[in-house]
């Protein structure tokens with residue numbers, strides 16, 4: 001069982017959350033000037049890293065807030081969590 | 093101009109299954125859990141828009157005499173109860189006769205708050221008795237021990253896979269459980285099943 005520390009509610013079982021997606025993707029700043037290839041990259045193409053990965057999660061059964069989570073995809077260890085706008089770093 | 097809409101009288105989602113009595117296997121001192129329905133209760137959601145939380149809290153305190161609680165907390169004030177349910181979001185509860193929705197709307201809208209009446213969309217049960225924690229613990233990952241979940245602590249969490257709000261009231265072992273109306277019978281069934289080994293009373 002993964003436990004995710006919600007920045008609002010504290011640590012909760014991961015089944016209170018739903019996974020939203022890759023948090024490393026940055027939406028193109030100027031949609032009109034963005035090529036179809038760059039839109040395709042933003043919308044569809046994802047890395048599949050082994051190790052620390054930035055993800056968005058939704059605390060759907062709790063406070064209903066969106067969170068950012070740094071999770072190790074190999075061990076499922078949650079290394080850091082915060083609000084979507086936070087820059088997360090793995091603890092040393 | 094505001095139009096007045098008349099709504100049909102509210103009926104409990106549990107009317108068809110709520111048969112008063114004692115069930116399960118009671119302990120030596122009677123049923124381990126007593127469940128009542130909290131009927132005729134208004135449930136009004138309050139959202140503070142960006143950067144208005146302080147002004148909204150002041151407006152609520154001035155008009156209704158209740159201090160909006162911090163994250164993870166609930167508070168009583170006057171005839172009302174307020175529960176934190178998310179960032180800058182609260183549920184306010186009060187008897188239908190208090191005109192809570194209109195009073196809250198008049199107080200907070202000028203301060204930047206939004207008010208949504210959820211009264212028809214919620215079913216609220218009150219559980220008390222010596223085995224309440226044992227019953228709830230079968231369905232949630234939240235630690236309900238008094239050390240971790242003191243009086244006036246509240247949490248939105250999963251209970252028997254349903255989304256609920258659990259509000260620990262003052263007084264030993266009394267919890268209010270709020271569920272969405274459409275899930276009320278499912279919650280009732282799960283609670284009764286979980287409480288059967290301790291004996292339970294529908295009151």
Ligand SMILES: [Zn+2]
Pocket residue numbers: 006007008009010059062063064065
């Ligand atoms: Zn949360």
